[in-house]
Amino acid sequence: MQSTIEVNGLTKRYGQATAVDNVTFAVRPGEVTAFIGPNGAGKSTTMRIILGLDSADGTVLINGSRYRDLDDPLRVIGALLDANAVHPGRTARNHLRWLAYTNSIPAARVDAVLAQVGLSSVANKRVGGFSLGMRQRLGIAGALLGDPPILMFDEPGNGLDPEGVIWIRTFMRELAAAGRTVFVSSHLMSELEGTADHLLIMGVGRLVADISMAELLAGASGDRIDVRTPQPTEAMTALANAGGEASTLTTGVITVRGLAGDQVAAALAAAQVTFTEMRAHQASLEEAYLDLTRNVTEFSASPEAAT
Numbered sequence: 001m002q003s004t005i006e007v008n009g010l011t012k013r014y015g016q017a018t019a020v021d022n023v024t025f026a027v028r029p030g031e032v033t034a035f036i037g038p039n040g041a042g043k044s045t046t047m048r049i050i051l052g053l054d055s056a057d058g059t060v061l062i063n064g065s066r067y068r069d070l071d072d073p074l075r076v077i078g079a080l081l082d083a084n085a086v087h088p089g090r091t092a093r094n095h096l097r098w099l100a101y102t103n104s105i106p107a108a109r110v111d112a113v114l115a116q117v118g119l120s121s122v123a124n125k126r127v128g129g130f131s132l133g134m135r136q137r138l139g140i141a142g143a144l145l146g147d148p149p150i151l152m153f154d155e156p157g158n159g160l161d162p163e164g165v166i167w168i169r170t171f172m173r174e175l176a177a178a179g180r181t182v183f184v185s186s187h188l189m190s191e192l193e194g195t196a197d198h199l200l201i202m203g204v205g206r207l208v209a210d211i212s213m214a215e216l217l218a219g220a221s222g223d224r225i226d227v228r229t230p231q232p233t234e235a236m237t238a239l240a241n242a243g244g245e246a247s248t249l250t251t252g253v254i255t256v257r258g259l260a261g262d263q264v265a266a267a268l269a270a271a272q273v274t275f276t277e278m279r280a281h282q283a284s285l286e287e288a289y290l291d292l293t294r295n296v297t298e299f300s301a302s303p304e305a306a307t
């Protein structure tokens, strides 16, 4: 068994509401696996259950063991769940020292992880004065303290400025490249495009896709063609008349479905519409996600499903 999280038949109910409904998946090492879904889909609940912080039906195995059976849990799985769960009166260094001490981790790791997340210069400052972005970094430092092979981050991009977002993306890629298992949740598709290798997509309570990023994007790009034109209205009409399904996502670019490249060119030429570029459409993760979830009824139950 190698650096994995295995979730099997997980179900969590709060009264009448089912927050997590029979969810099964495995998270593999050497990859960034993104846990994506709208607000309230059950991502945080699942992560809390993985760490044994909440009870549920079903099983969760970390490297083949339940969390509570791990001898040194912080050396196996490190997690950032809630960046605000730190005593505000403590300094960053003292918070990590306490965490190291109570988990039999050498104190030398404290300065190592502070440097890793870029907090060395504020190590002796009280956490109460930290921005959310600094707290996120401190939470990540805590997750790294035991040098675990598995890392789990719940919305780590929250509160980070653009530079911080690039930092966390690069950092997650480096962790995965070093062979670690990286499991990260987000409700922002753009945040994980170019970062995640694999996607676990949640509807409201249910896992609706377990798919590689490459496979999802290839499927969503499909047989669509992008045409850049200074005459978008005329192009839309010509392509619709030729039997294509034309839409526009970017100003000046028409995306056509249902016509081959030569048919698109012929339709535009016949209508005397000029175009400056024609190429196979590359779907964004956001687009692929919306395509995938459009027909999933559970999503429409949430007003934020399309965010």
Ligand SMILES: Nc1ncnc2c1ncn2[C@@H]1O[C@H](COP(=O)(O)OP(=O)(O)OP(=O)(O)O)[C@@H](O)[C@H]1O
Binding pocket: 014, 018, 019, 037, 038, 039, 040, 041, 042, 043, 044, 045, 046, 186, 187
């Ligand atoms: N302690 C609780 N008591 C009652 N309901 C809860 C509790 N915790 C979560 N829920 C409910 O369970 C569902 C899943 O919530 P959860 O926080 O896991 O979603 P999420 O996907 O992490 O959302 P977000 O992207 O907003 O963090 C929601 O409907 C939420 O209201």
